[in-house]
Amino acid sequence: MPETAFHLRLRPATFEDAEMVADLQTLRDPQEPSDPVLLRYWWQMTDALEKSMRQVAEHDGAAVAYIGSQHELWEPADQRFGLLRPILRSDLWSSEGYAELVAIGENWLRLEGATTAVARVREDFQNDIEALAKIGFRENRRMRTSELDLVQRRDEILRTLTDCREEMQREGVRLLPLSKDNDPDKYQKLYAMFIESEKDIPTTVPWRVLTFPEWRRFWLENPGIREDRFWVARAGDEIVGTSVLDCPVVRGIPWTAYTGTSRSVRGRGIARALKYESMAQAIEAGYTRVRTTNDADNPSILRINNQMGYRLVAPILELHRPLG
Ligand SMILES: CC(C)(COP(=O)(O)OP(=O)(O)OC[C@H]1O[C@@H](n2cnc3c(N)ncnc32)[C@H](O)[C@@H]1OP(=O)(O)O)[C@@H](O)C(=O)NCCC(=O)NCCS
Known part of the structure; x- marks a missing residue:
């Protein structure tokens, strides 16, 4: 039975973890390698300009799961959106494990006062899209890479x-x-x-x-x-x-x-x-x-x-x- 995020022992991610999370991101599409220096910079900027939470789980020195959540410093009149970025390595992927990561991100957003969770996912990451649909996520916009x-x-x-x-x-x-x-x-x-x-x-x-x-x-x-x-x-x-x-x-x-x-x-x-x-x-x-x-x-x-x-x-x- 695949290991779920529940068993993955997530811990808070530090800037030092940017390297292993960049490796995890790269595994999803080797044609689009993730740069650890830029990822670390994005994390630093997000902490400086927005509010954020990041957790990672590792196995044998490599990141196998990641959940990041962030939101703008909302203006009083704003609708309160918060972004989620769940990643689960393909060999450990299960809809339950993925849902667990989403739940951790959503719980943090709820405590922050967000009213809508937002995830931006490539259409060809079919498992992630289906898991999010099952949880109740619905398409609002489309972009093109x-x-x-x-x-x-x-x-x-x-x-x-x-x-x-x-x-x-x-x-x-x-x-x-x-x-x-x-x-x-x-x-x-x-x-x-x-x-x-x-x-x-x-x-x-x-x-x-x-x-x-x-x-x-x-x-x-x-x-x-x-x-x-x-x-x-x-x-x-x-x-x-x-x-x-x-x-x-x-x-x-x-x-x-x-x-x-x-x-x-x-x-x-x-x-x-x-x-x-x-x-x-x-x-x-x-x-x-x-x-x-x-x-x-x-x-x-x-x-x-x-x-x-x-x-x-x-x-x-x-x-x-x-x-x-
Ligand atoms: C996108 C943007 C940079 C375009 O700037 P611009 O100086 O008007 O662009 P250009 O004049 O070089 O070219 C625009 C082309 O789009 C076409 N165009 C404009 N409106 C269009 C429409 N509704 N449908 C189809 N084509 C359209 C123009 O006719 C022109 O093509 P053509 O020269 O072949 O006729 C500008 O609209 C902008 O700053 N938008 C906000 C920021 C943004 O969205 N940036 C892109 C994403 S990061």
Whole structure:
């Protein structure tokens, strides 16, 4: 009989456990290796900017089960969502064990005052999806994780980059990495553009607007993010767009962490041009593929990605359950 989480002896996870939990995550899809340095950083940021709980169970020095729960610092008017991330290694997987992990996460969320539990799970992780449905989780939204093959699409990307550069010149828009921008107010301007544009990402679960110091720490102290790979678009004195890659430190593949443009400049090809600069730079750096996750209800970014040649890896289901 498979061992359940009840027997797994979960204990609180520390930052030191990020390495073994990254290994556990990697086992789920070796094509998407989880970077322990970035995972540790995400945990640190979650603790600094939100509230969270993490538990891990290990066997023979390896993590076999993990449950993480977190929630925003809710504003009084917010509906109180909390996120769950249960993982049970496939050789020990059982619906009872998985349900036990979910229950531990949900109990913590309930004590915190959350009203809805949310789990985001790849559609091809069929066992997890079925177990969550059995517990009462229902689909609320869909995202798409997609991948761009930088080897196969190389020539096309570099050709279109030239067209984008000509178009941006005609538009009077300058694209450059943040590291080459000499404006002393560049971070404040970039922050203002982020805060405006991120409000337009389709979402059910609201997030708190970060203060400038929080935002700066979150984006610029990330070990996977470099200012020479942080593309910005300038129109006159303003920063009107960005596209930024989150690159692995120890292992894994680069991800586009964010692409956004100011509302006043949308539809002029600026986001597309930024993404082509970013992809050309990834090719130059020797990366062979890049991934991104977008909401399925975000037609403009999906159009850009489809034109670039991104291919679906897997839909992500966002499942909700009222905590009652
Ligand atoms: C997504 C976003 C970056 C696009 O910026 P943009 O500067 O308008 O993008 P571009 O002008 O380069 O290209 C947009 C493309 O989408 C198309 N588009 C716009 N609305 C569309 C719709 N409803 N359906 C289909 N295509 C649409 C445009 O026509 C254009 O394609 P085309 O040039 O082939 O005609 C911008 O809308 C934004 O900041 N949104 C909020 C942040 C966000 O959601 N980021 C992405 C996820 S992290």
